[in-house]
Amino acid sequence: MLAFPTKSITEVLDRFENLSFTCEYKYDGERAQITKPGVSSYVLDCEVVAYNPQEKKILPFQILSTRKRKDVTTASIEVEVCLFAFDLLYIDGQSLVEQEFATRRNTLHDRFVDVPGEFHFAQFANSHSIEEIQIFLEESVKSGCEGLMVKTLNEESSYEPSRRSRKWLKVKKDYLDGVGDSLDLVVIGGYAGRGKRTGVYGGYLLACYDPENEEYQAICKIGTGFSEADLEGQAVFFKDHILSAAKPYYRVTDGVKPDVWFEPVQVWEVKAADFSVSPIYTAGWGLVVL
Structure with a gap:
């Protein structure tokens, strides 16, 4: 599922009026869906980003783009990556796409474990005022991210594969009026x-x-x-x-x-x-x- 761009935080509040929603960091990397077949099976939606494990720091997308794609051995890897998971679409033979996003995210956090420098959950905050969202946006950018993803939590929050849905809005710093x-x-x-x-x-x-x-x-x-x-x-x-x-x-x-x-x-x-x-x-x- 893809997100619609917005030009102001007030546009987000207008779209999600009377709906519960959440804000997540928008990571600057490659979108990926990680799958595992078998008895314990799952489909994760996540972002793969370049990462410096020593400094615990997210690196720009330009660094990730230099990572070799072919004929790679473990010893030849120069650009380390970290996964930031934000949604769970399938677990142990059960599809979750029709469930509320709040339920999918809770299941994701319950069934997976944070591994420092390798696997993390997307940073999020359930903020609802312009001031709170603005502060969270600034924190996101300072941490090396592009901005925020804003998503409905309960009502109208099912997952729609291959669609650009207004259930998800993206607030990038360069999208905002008067910024950049x-x-x-x-x-x-x-x-x-x-x-x-x-x-x-x-x-x-x-x-x-x-x-x-x-x-x-x-x-x-x-x-x-x-x-x-x-x-x-x-x-x-x-x-x-x-x-x-x-x-x-x-x-x-x-x-x-x-x-x-x-x-x-x-x-x-x-x-x-x-x-x-x-x-x-x-x-x-x-x-x-x-």
Whole structure:
């Protein structure tokens, strides 16, 4: 089940008026469902995040994205991960998707055990005022998370697989009105779309311009927030600006390889919540001490 984005905490309160609800940290990682068949069987809904067990610290998604996916041995793992579980869909042969979320979460906490640095339950608070939710949101961001997930607890709280349901709302810092910085970034590359995005670009490589060195420094990959019309229009536009190779003044690492390089002809205004030091994107390298 997916969540709808919101632009204010008051929007959350309006949507969940007269309903009991809960707030959870929104972790910055990869969504995963963990399954175990057999006599003792379960299906967990959770987030996999990069984690520093020595400092007990959540690391940015950019760190997780560098973790090898193929031909990995235990000895070669460089990026440790931790699971943060927030829902239980199935246990010992019984489906829980029709049960209230409060019941599913209670069962999750009753049947599983917190393992420091490896398996934790999503941090949550049953807050209902704007002030309480704002404080919890700030605590979430300070701990390395993206924001909050707000979910109905009892009424209208069944689990709907493969659907974006208004039973769940996400409150990310960069979604909120008046929060976050706006960046002017240049599109320098595109990633071929797959699935529903076949035939258009599914993501784009963006760069910021460094006037001192007269170069475009890769800063992030972006692939959300576009309508189908946006994607189709962008594919048509960039068709006339494809390069055979990256420009010599594009500063990128070997780990950043879009399917197509573009001329630096279009600037996008991008809103962001925070900056994090990246091991693969070159923007700001030399200005920040790792």
